[in-house]
Amino acid sequence: MTKDQFGKEFSRLEAVFNFGSEIEPRARAEYFDSFRHVDLSLFRRAVNAIIDGFRPGGAEKFPSIASIYNAIIDVSPENKEEAKETQAEIRQKCQRCLNLGLYLDVNGDAHFCDCDHGIAKRASWRVPTGDKRRQEQIEKIVKKMPKSKGNLQGILERNPSGFWELTEAEHELWMIEKRKQIERIKERIRRYNQRELDKRDEKVVGSIVKAVENTISEIKRIRVSADDDLPF
Numbered sequence: 001m002t003k004d005q006f007g008k009e010f011s012r013l014e015a016v017f018n019f020g021s022e023i024e025p026r027a028r029a030e031y032f033d034s035f036r037h038v039d040l041s042l043f044r045r046a047v048n049a050i051i052d053g054f055r056p057g058g059a060e061k062f063p064s065i066a067s068i069y070n071a072i073i074d075v076s077p078e079n080k081e082e083a084k085e086t087q088a089e090i091r092q093k094c095q096r097c098l099n100l101g102l103y104l105d106v107n108g109d110a111h112f113c114d115c116d117h118g119i120a121k122r123a124s125w126r127v128p129t130g131d132k133r134r135q136e137q138i139e140k141i142v143k144k145m146p147k148s149k150g151n152l153q154g155i156l157e158r159n160p161s162g163f164w165e166l167t168e169a170e171h172e173l174w175m176i177e178k179r180k181q182i183e184r185i186k187e188r189i190r191r192y193n194q195r196e197l198d199k200r201d202e203k204v205v206g207s208i209v210k211a212v213e214n215t216i217s218e219i220k221r222i223r224v225s226a227d228d229d230l231p232f
């Protein structure tokens, strides 16, 4: 992209986000340096996307170099291709068990999933691996089992770095469960300590009783062996 081509597109950003005035020349030169290698039509589409979607605010009154880069990535054909693949992948993937058929709950306990993979796994565990008609047997069991609820969707989302993670709502639910779990552990510790204290009390009471009993029997022994005129 030549400097003129760049200038023409860039001035559209200045028209919308800088009251129609050119930004400071050194800053403008930095922008050009950053994007001179970008294909003109790609840059134009990125500028369109920014004009449609950029909301000036906070420290960023005018689209930064980083924002324009992000827009370029968003509108680039490779990215669109990847996004398409991702949509297909998303539909094929159960977000609860990741197609493994089993998932761990917040306590680390394994469960069979309600999706097809979970049902198949559950059935397969009932048929020994050496069985010659194993597949047939598994299919028979699957038919008798409750219907699949399908791949669970909507609990994962891609974060800006491209990794799948729990949605905020799911994460919140997870945190609530985790907090409950911590409370249960604390309660167990408290009860355990209480029990230990009770045991100690029992021992103390027990030893006092023992001591009193010993004293009484000692007194009795003395009384038996002593003269009747002792003072008790």
Ligand SMILES: [Zn+2]
Pocket (backbone or CB within 6 Å): 094, 095, 096, 097, 098, 099, 100, 101, 113, 114, 115, 116, 117, 118, 151, 152
């Ligand atoms: Zn599943």
